[in-house]
Amino acid sequence: MKIILIFIMLFFWTMLMYYSFLTVAGVIQRLKGKQKIKLDTYPSVAVLIPAHNEGLVMKETLDAMVKLTYPGELNVYVLDDDSSDDTPEIVKEFAKLFIRIHYVNVPPGSPKGKSRVLNYGLSITQSEYFLVFDADNQPERYAVIELVHAAETTQDAAGAVGYVKTINADQNLLTRMIAIEFQVFQLLMQSGRWLAFKTGSLAGTNMLLKREVLNQAGGYDLYALAEDAELTMRITAMNKTLPVVHYSVTWEQEPENLGVFVRQRTRWLTGNLYLLEKSLHEWSFWKGKTFVHSLQHALTYFFFVVFLLFSNSWFILGLLGYQLPHFDSPLLLFWFMSYVVYTAQVISAMVLENSISPYNILVGLLMYFTYAQVFLLLLLRSAIAYTWSRITNTTIAWDKTKRFKKDDVRE
Amino acid sequence: MPLSKTLPSLSLLIAFLLFTLTGLFLFADGMILYIDLVIILASIVAMNMLSTSKNFILVLTITLTTGFVLLFYQFFKGATLSSQIDYILQHILQTASLILIWLLFSTVKGLQEDVTVLKKRINELEKYEGSFHLLTRQEFKNRVQIISTGTRRRGEENYFVLFTLSRNDVTKDALDHVFSQVILDTVRAQFDLVTKLEDGSYLLFLQNTDENGCQIVVNRLFQSLRKNLEQSELPVSFTISKEDEINKVDTLSFMMETDAI
Incomplete structure (x- = not known):
């Protein structure tokens, strides 16, 4: 029993040191100077925007698409997946006026979801690269060109992935916390891992891919709920890289209430559980750099949770007065270091995003005790949903994130 | 941040830093205190x-490394609850001190950068140099263009x-004064431009004229100078160059380029 305890303790210590290392690596990567790149010729790019009832946000999205600066051929395809609101009318108004904007009516089909729509979009376009934006996204003017520069100048690049920022961060405490979480995730998992392991993850939006690479990979997996994470694994297994470009920025909406947030995260986590299961029987998911992703998945979604449950049970049994093997460890100091590492990540992200303010710091300091703890509950909810779908052999329906009307538009 | 807010925030940062350093002296002791101070x-x-x-x-x-070092140290040494609390407290104080020092440096460096940018901007905006109405080099260049x-x-x-001008150390300021006055009196105020270059020479721009016209201006200048200077041989030499040929006149083009602010 003592050996198990020591093993669990070492696991948590290693995780803590690994995340500390990623934080420092992320900060170093973010502070690197930008290279001036100019290509002789710019490849053609098709921007694909899957849309289902996006009338609330579509005008702002297309305003931003018109403003995109790109020296090569750039076409924007809004892939309308059975919208019943005014999405088609808005897109058609833009398409009438701007050569670059195109309205595409996606034929009905199943399973529902982003993957099927993207596969259809790919079947009707012919560019060298394609770029996916979610329908609520407002990319900055140079978002596309920065991604193309990285994809064209990085060895073995399958494309490139940019940054996502929260447009409604000031809306309420929840959106503020989501914005901080995004900043931290991108600092560690994107910039940090890119510097340390030369590996990036597709983020579902603001991601550029070579059409040829996707064709070789076999297109999008129709059953993946986290289609971006799933595709990342297959592309990495092909020994391709995905450079992370923090200069390429898109702004997107995040859930403004808890109900929408829980549904969105449950979908993401369920998608990651699907991926975890897939990695158990796909040997290619552990080869080369894919190992970094698969190990991270296994550690985060399985070992971390199991060990945490074990240590919590241990704690409760101790409180109930059960005789347990005694093992000396500076637990208080360890808890303190967990807090230090977490807060260091949050503060670092804020410093790099230039979003440091007394209010943001206060929110950051509180997130460890509030927002971060919700992860476990969400994971539990997703695990139940996923297990039930496996037992009953049913497909979990794609749950689209609800949009909110906003007033501000990014330049 | 405006200067009126920056200076009080600097004072506040220094006050907090003194507070955290005093805390370190109070709560950390022995070897740990020395390590922290180093x-x-x-x-x-x-x-x-x-x-x-x-x-x-x-x-x-530093924050992450010292935290882990303390953690391992406590693990191998055998931790008590009170020793852990002590170490946590001193780590907080050390981290707070480092963050405050970083904020101090970033504020001061930010101010330094602001001052440099402002000085440059002022130089660009200034039209005249010194107490005379000599144009600054930037203004001279702009107007010539x-x-x-x-x-x-x-x-x-x-x-x-x-x-x-060939100057000596004793009379150089006085000679500059006289020459500046005379050259400004000699040229047409609304048409011709004068600036002083980095090496102390004077550059005169005469528009819509020819070599003969230039010579007339030079003669007039020398006549005026003679009214003020004793020497029969004036300590001033000159070069006349056509604007289109300025690239061929190495010294002049070099000065025009390098002296641009």
Whole structure:
């Protein structure tokens, strides 16, 4: 029993040191100077925007698409997946006026979801690269060109992935916390891992891919709920890289209430559980750099949770007065270091995003005790949903994130 | 941040830093205190030399490393509850001190950068140099460009005259004074431009004239100078150059380029 305890303790210590290392690596990567790149010729790019009832946000999205600066051929395809609101009318108004904007009516089909729509979009376009934006996204003017520069100048690049920022961060405490979480995730998992392991993850939006690479990979997996994470694994297994470009920025909406947030995260986590299961029987998911992703998945979604449950049970049994093997460890100091590492990540992200303010710091300091703890509950909810779908052999329906009307538009 | 807010925030940062350092002296003791002080002093030296962003990496690395060192130290030494609380407290104080020092340096460096930018901007905006109405080099260049565009269109010619003064240490300020006055009195105030270059020579721009016209201006200048200077041989030499040929006149083009602010 003592050996198990020591093993669990070492696991948590290693995780803590690994995340500390990623934080420092992320900060170093973010502070690197930008290279001036100019290509002789710019490849053609098709921007694909899957849309289902996006009338609330579509005008702002297309305003931003018109403003995109790109020296090569750039076409924007809004892939309308059975919208019943005014999405088609808005897109058609833009398409009438701007050569670059195109309205595409996606034929009905199943399973529902982003993957099927993207596969259809790919079947009707012919560019060298394609770029996916979610329908609520407002990319900055140079978002596309920065991604193309990285994809064209990085060895073995399958494309490139940019940054996502929260447009409604000031809306309420929840959106503020989501914005901080995004900043931290991108600092560690994107910039940090890119510097340390030369590996990036597709983020579902603001991601550029070579059409040829996707064709070789076999297109999008129709059953993946986290289609971006799933595709990342297959592309990495092909020994391709995905450079992370923090200069390429898109702004997107995040859930403004808890109900929408829980549904969105449950979908993401369920998608990651699907991926975890897939990695158990796909040997290619552990080869080369894919190992970094698969190990991270296994550690985060399985070992971390199991060990945490074990240590919590241990704690409760101790409180109930059960005789347990005694093992000396500076637990208080360890808890303190967990807090230090977490807060260091949050503060670092804020410093790099230039979003440091007394209010943001206060929110950051509180997130460890509030927002971060919700992860476990969400994971539990997703695990139940996923297990039930496996037992009953049913497909979990794609749950689209609800949009909110906003007033501000990014330049 | 406006200066009126920056200075009080600097004072506040210094006050907090004194507070955390006093806390360190009160709560940390023995070897740990010395190690903390060495880390803080070394950080101050390093932060003085590095950029604000690199300083942040330094603070981050030190905070995480010392935290883990304390954790391992306590693990192998055998931790008690009170020793852990002591170590946590001193780590908080050390981290707070480092963050405050970083904020101090970043504020001061930010101010330094602001001052440099402002000085540059002032130089650009200033039209006249010193107490005379000599144009600054930037203003001189700007006006020459504007005038040249017009004269080229009209097919007129412009000339540069470069005056070099041979000075000695004792009389150099007085000679500069006299020469500046005389040259400004001699040229047509609304048409011709004068600036003083970095090496102390004077550059005169004469528009819509020819070599003969330049010579007349030079003679007039020398006549006026003779009214003020004793020497029969004036300590001034000059070069006349046509504007279109300025690229061929090495000294002059070099001065025009390098002296641009």
